[in-house]
Amino acid sequence: MARVTVSGMDQHVRRPRAERARHLADGLRQQITDGAFADGTLPDERELGRRFGASRNAVRDALALLREEGLITRRRGIGTTVLLPKYGHGLDRLAGLAEELAGRGTVTNEVRVAAEVSVLPAAVATRLEVPAGAGGVYVERLRWLDGLPLSLDTSWLTAGVGRAVLAGDLRERDVFGLIEEAAGVPLGRAEVAVHAVSADPGTARLLGIEPGAAVFALERLTRSADGRPVDVESIRIRADRMTLRATLRRGGPPTT
Amino acid sequence: MARVTVSGMDQHVRRPRAERARHLADGLRQQITDGAFADGTLPDERELGRRFGASRNAVRDALALLREEGLITRRRGIGTTVLLPKYGHGLDRLAGLAEELAGRGTVTNEVRVAAEVSVLPAAVATRLEVPAGAGGVYVERLRWLDGLPLSLDTSWLTAGVGRAVLAGDLRERDVFGLIEEAAGVPLGRAEVAVHAVSADPGTARLLGIEPGAAVFALERLTRSADGRPVDVESIRIRADRMTLRATLRRGGPPTT
Numbered sequence: 300m301a302r303v304t305v306s307g308m309d310q311h312v313r314r315p316r317a318e319r320a321r322h323l324a325d326g327l328r329q330q331i332t333d334g335a336f337a338d339g340t341l342p343d344e345r346e347l348g349r350r351f352g353a354s355r356n357a358v359r360d361a362l363a364l365l366r367e368e369g370l371i372t373r374r375r376g377i378g379t380t381v382l383l384p385k386y387g388h389g390l391d392r393l394a395g396l397a398e399e400l401a402g403r404g405t406v407t408n409e410v411r412v413a414a415e416v417s418v419l420p421a422a423v424a425t426r427l428e429v430p431a432g433a434g435g436v437y438v439e440r441l442r443w444l445d446g447l448p449l450s451l452d453t454s455w456l457t458a459g460v461g462r463a464v465l466a467g468d469l470r471e472r473d474v475f476g477l478i479e480e481a482a483g484v485p486l487g488r489a490e491v492a493v494h495a496v497s498a499d500p501g502t503a504r505l506l507g508i509e510p511g512a513a514v515f516a517l518e519r520l521t522r523s524a525d526g527r528p529v530d531v532e533s534i535r536i537r538a539d540r541m542t543l544r545a546t547l548r549r550g551g552p553p554t555t
Numbered sequence: 556m557a558r559v560t561v562s563g564m565d566q567h568v569r570r571p572r573a574e575r576a577r578h579l580a581d582g583l584r585q586q587i588t589d590g591a592f593a594d595g596t597l598p599d600e601r602e603l604g605r606r607f608g609a610s611r612n613a614v615r616d617a618l619a620l621l622r623e624e625g626l627i628t629r630r631r632g633i634g635t636t637v638l639l640p641k642y643g644h645g646l647d648r649l650a651g652l653a654e655e656l657a658g659r660g661t662v663t664n665e666v667r668v669a670a671e672v673s674v675l676p677a678a679v680a681t682r683l684e685v686p687a688g689a690g691g692v693y694v695e696r697l698r699w700l701d702g703l704p705l706s707l708d709t710s711w712l713t714a715g716v717g718r719a720v721l722a723g724d725l726r727e728r729d730v731f732g733l734i735e736e737a738a739g740v741p742l743g744r745a746e747v748a749v750h751a752v753s754a755d756p757g758t759a760r761l762l763g764i765e766p767g768a769a770v771f772a773l774e775r776l777t778r779s780a781d782g783r784p785v786d787v788e789s790i791r792i793r794a795d796r797m798t799l800r801a802t803l804r805r806g807g808p809p810t811t
Binding site: 364542 | 565571573574576577580581582584585586590606607608609620623624643644647648649650664674676677678680682709741742743744745746747749750751752753755756758767768769770771772774782789792794798799800801802803804805806
């Protein structure tokens, strides 16, 4: 174990250059995501080096990593600019995308499928706690934020709730809003599992990214206020456009 | 907008094969992550097709996607097996890795750096709310779970807390535990931002994955119970070994 006294991020004794670049990229990503560069333009390499106590080489390597991630673009004569604003989506409370981004961006939905299904897939029926063979509703939407694809959302809904959702305005509204308003079923809680995966070619094409790019894959089971499962979703989110945020508290989750 | 009545996942009228495979992969990933295949062996293609109402071709394509993700392996004569158990890490409360996985797996830590730094990087000092030029402590650990790399954790700590942590058992303990016990500073809450990125070559080598594989990048700022920032972390987690989980409630986060 090294116990050395070092000064600044770049002077870690014998730290490989790749690691210094990673540290710097982490710091820069965090500042970009927090909106530290309001006009979308990053300072030049010399100034970034000064702020992070890093060499020009380390700065250049870090910017290359962030360009790989699709976070920034670098053009001769123009400099380094943030390619896309990266939006934060809270993992603190249950909210639909449009609700969550209200006032920060314009969400529109391309409805790809909205249909009753006469028999839900067995695995979906189990999660929805309906009998094998029960019917339901399937909705698949490509969601656009400020004119660019953001996520591909697929929902399996129980039959009653689903039919009311189908009758609602799926182009303009979150499914959560439709469940509560069109179906009259207040929502309670949702269990979410967040995966990071490489985009398969089909998903990449729909989302407008390179195949293999990192995307979030969310699996979400949403329940009504009285605890019944109503909506099983699989969601693919472009990771270059979205950060998931949470505030965690020490000492256990809040009790319901 | 298509409004069709379909039966089962595979009979979506005119759905491209790639999308059927993605649906099926989502369902299977969820079952694998939930531990549905206790002995780690998946049923054969015919049986999976029956359970999900899908064709053999769709099953084969879905298994190919999951193999790409590093979740399963397929061997002639042996069948399809889960490559690694995928652990859930809760986003509901603030916990260290070893704490979180207690009883489910053995965490060991390879301490790569544990050092006082005479001057914290400016961006870190700002986040820790200490004056520019202040010193602190840097800890970098590669964390192993059941003998395989799981995550690369880097922490910047304020000087007083950090020195106590340096004196603690960094090989065996979570940094959170050391902050509370060795430094005597109870923790309060943390703000977490979760990114999904492609692993850079250096990180990939340390984590034992292919460069470009999807990994979680967590940025976490942890505060003491009285609200002072004490620990700024950047964490890279193998996404083939870890799922992040949360339970979300409708109607706003709990008030502190």
